Amino acid sequence: MQAMNSEELLAFLAAVGHAQRLRIITELATGTLYVSELARRLGVSRPLLYMHLERLEKAGLVIGRLELSDDGKALKYFELAPFDVQLNVDTILTAARLDGADAQRDGSGEAGKHSPKGTPQ
Amino acid sequence: MQAMNSEELLAFLAAVGHAQRLRIITELATGTLYVSELARRLGVSRPLLYMHLERLEKAGLVIGRLELSDDGKALKYFELAPFDVQLNVDTILTAARLDGADAQRDGSGEAGKHSPKGTPQ
């Protein structure tokens, strides 16, 4: 998995760092499931599960797609997306460094003055 | 870094998964600092920084120790603890599996007799 900036890293960590969502991941690891079925298995209300799945999807941890069953019902299936993030000091420093690079690319925010290269201090 | 159960994993993720705390880690990566100095650098109130450092320390990401400076002032220094956690589906499944093992070891809760041997599965 490629390097992330702080924002992406935080989104990822926030997504995974929740007991319910860990359970969701564990459950989806056994195979693809549609929302209502997953809600039943986990003993969670469907709207709540929706919120969690939305969060996981935004962070790229799960993928959802709407399918028609044989009897014409619409089922929203979710499956696990492959992910693998190494978390150590280097990862975090890299994320911070990417933030700076992003800001520079965008050109906005800090009016250029900021030391263009090298770390201050 | 050795395998963690869900509780430890969540504590770790919650500790790292916060913008301010990422900045703290980034700052401490440059070297050991005492609280007031760190607060100044980050532009954060000291009580707030305390809370964050406490959280980081509980999760084992930083280590704090009180030192006497030459002029007799007490300074609370914090340094980064080495950490390295791989985050993928396997990590999470392993954590879930450890939870079960922990519960069995503790013996309570599940009126489980003592299961004679081995890990279920």
Next chain:
DNA sequence: TTCACCTGTCAGTCTCAACTTACACATGAA
């Protein structure tokens, strides 16, 4: 004494994610 540093903690407020309840809307089967 007063000042400028530091540590440590408490009592609040505020904000937001988490969670509940309820609705509108489909389908197929009884």
Next chain:
DNA sequence: TTCATGTGTAAGTTGAGACTGACAGGTGAA
């Protein structure tokens, strides 16, 4: 029609974490 199944969303409540401000205590130096 009614029931059981599903999706999708829009309210509300709540609870925990984040954050502020103020305090009590210590030191050494002016």
